[in-house]
Amino acid sequence: MSSYFILVPILLPIIAGILLLIFPIDDVRKRNICIETVVIINTLLTLWLLTHRPAERLYLFSLGESLPLTLNIDGMAMFFGGLVSCLWPLASLYAFEYMRHEERVNTFMAFYTITYGVTLGVAFSGNIITMYLFYETLTMVTLPLVMHTMTREARQATRKYLYYMIGGTAFAFIGIVFYSLFCNNIEFVLGGNLNLTRLADHMNIVLLVYVLAFFGFGVKAAVFPFHGWLPAASVAPTPVTALLHAVAVVKSGVFAIMRVTYFCFGAEVLKGTWAQVVVVIAAMVTITYGSTMGVRETHFKRRLAYSTISNLSYILLGVTMMSPLGLIAGLSHMLVHAVMKISGFFCAGAVMHQTEKNYVYELDGLGFEMPVTFTALFISGLSLTGIPLFAGFVSKWNIVQSLLEGGNMIGYVGVIVLLYSALMTGIYMMTIIVRAWWPHVGYHKDQVEPFADPNWLMKLPLVIFSIVTIVIGVYAQPMLDFIQKIATGAL
Numbered sequence: 001m002s003s004y005f006i007l008v009p010i011l012l013p014i015i016a017g018i019l020l021l022i023f024p025i026d027d028v029r030k031r032n033i034c035i036e037t038v039v040i041i042n043t044l045l046t047l048w049l050l051t052h053r054p055a056e057r058l059y060l061f062s063l064g065e066s067l068p069l070t071l072n073i074d075g076m077a078m079f080f081g082g083l084v085s086c087l088w089p090l091a092s093l094y095a096f097e098y099m100r101h102e103e104r105v106n107t108f109m110a111f112y113t114i115t116y117g118v119t120l121g122v123a124f125s126g127n128i129i130t131m132y133l134f135y136e137t138l139t140m141v142t143l144p145l146v147m148h149t150m151t152r153e154a155r156q157a158t159r160k161y162l163y164y165m166i167g168g169t170a171f172a173f174i175g176i177v178f179y180s181l182f183c184n185n186i187e188f189v190l191g192g193n194l195n196l197t198r199l200a201d202h203m204n205i206v207l208l209v210y211v212l213a214f215f216g217f218g219v220k221a222a223v224f225p226f227h228g229w230l231p232a233a234s235v236a237p238t239p240v241t242a243l244l245h246a247v248a249v250v251k252s253g254v255f256a257i258m259r260v261t262y263f264c265f266g267a268e269v270l271k272g273t274w275a276q277v278v279v280v281i282a283a284m285v286t287i288t289y290g291s292t293m294g295v296r297e298t299h300f301k302r303r304l305a306y307s308t309i310s311n312l313s314y315i316l317l318g319v320t321m322m323s324p325l326g327l328i329a330g331l332s333h334m335l336v337h338a339v340m341k342i343s344g345f346f347c348a349g350a351v352m353h354q355t356e357k358n359y360v361y362e363l364d365g366l367g368f369e370m371p372v373t374f375t376a377l378f379i380s381g382l383s384l385t386g387i388p389l390f391a392g393f394v395s396k397w398n399i400v401q402s403l404l405e406g407g408n409m410i411g412y413v414g415v416i417v418l419l420y421s422a423l424m425t426g427i428y429m430m431t432i433i434v435r436a437w438w439p440h441v442g443y444h445k446d447q448v449e450p451f452a453d454p455n456w457l458m459k460l461p462l463v464i465f466s467i468v469t470i471v472i473g474v475y476a477q478p479m480l481d482f483i484q485k486i487a488t489g490a491l
Contacts, residue, residue: 046120076263111141192269218282301349321406336391
């Protein structure tokens with residue numbers, strides 16, 4: 001198969017989104033059918049591409065000597081591209097109903113669809129230069145989504161989002177320039193591709209640049225103290241917050257850190273150094289901070305946002321173990337978190353859409369009114385906590401194994417941090433469930449305004465995500481076998 005086919009799933013949603021901006025479709029039904037058709041076709045093309053990978057990289061053009069832009073489908077691209085393409089059709093379906101009565105829906109759905117193609121560009125990048133260009137384009141195309149409601153809070157959140165991303169860009173760019181100058185070849189190679197002979201006497205500089213790149217890309221991954229944009233972005237419509245917090249933006253952040261760590265600098269170069277200690281501590285601090293703030297936060301979506309901050313650093317904690325098992329742990333939690341967290345945000349959005357309630361203390365008794373929504377949230381909460389037979393347990397168990405593999409003190413401290421976070425997660429998720437199903441003394445059902453679950457466009461994604469969460473929890477081996485092939489270079 002021609003390598004040019006790699007361009008198709010990237011360009012198709014981008015072109016479709018641009019056409020929707022130029023030629024708006026006022027008929028809601030026609031617009032939804034057109035968008036969902038494009039998204040489903042693109043998902044099918046992507047999955048076909050991932051199972052029929054081109055043998056060669058696709059060279060696009062060069063920005064200068066030794067700075068080619070290339071696309072390639074390796075194991076990591078298969079993983080992230082497959083994850084994004086499987087989630088996007090359901091996310092679009094949910095967005096149709098959620099945005100039905102909003103203004104500027106054509107503009108919203110156009111940028112929402114464009115984001116699909118740009119995220120696949122991040123996944124399919126063949127080297128760090130290409131990934132960086134798509135990575136920053138992702139910031140630009142998601143800005144209109146965060147600002148969509150045009151309220152004062154939305155404009156403030158957008159400015160904060162942009163300021164954080166610009167800062168992250170500067171740090172990441174330092175790492176990219178350094179790597180481009182001192183690599184054997186700029187293409188991604190498992191094990192890293194630095195010219196260690198030239199750098200033998202300057203290893204502390206290498207480590208410093210890696211730490212800067214980690215925190216630069218870590219802005220999108222909401223690493224403390226560069227996390228502030230993520231709770232603020234909760235003012236955006238729920239399809240956007242689910243997109244930002246579970247699929248595209250934050251996952252692009254952790255994906256970029258995986259690429260830099262394992263495919264640029266090299267885990268063996270970093271393992272056992274002061275740089276590893278710095279990034280591991282950063283991940284543990286973020287986990288502790290995010291889960292603690294999740295307990296304190298009373299706003300429904302912002303509570304889930306702090307949960308996202310914590311869980312993203314679960315992924316990074318595994319990744320920073322600088323081992324194949326650590327990469328397996330990080331990838332497994334990246335997939336699991338995407339499924340259970342997008343489900344959680346969609347549940348929060350369903351509640352807000354149907355009841356206009358935004359705070360946890362307003363949810364008393366809603367489990368009886370919206371049983372599908374709160375059953376899905378219950379499953380998501382159990383999985384996030386790490387209860388056995390749910391997907392979250394599988395990935396968290398892998399993280400614990402990667403922490404204990406080295407038998408050192410920092411790994412044991414990491415386990416303690418995970419246990420603390422699991423306790424906090426249980427508190428901030430189960431308090432929602434308890435209020436919904438077992439309200440306070442004095443609650444009377446007949447005194448509450450009647451509500452109902454949303455229609456099938458919003459319920460279907462919740463049901464599917466809940467089923468996937470349980471299936472992975474009881475039968476995770478196929479997923480783990482696939483991830484192991486990626487971590488060992490077999491794919």
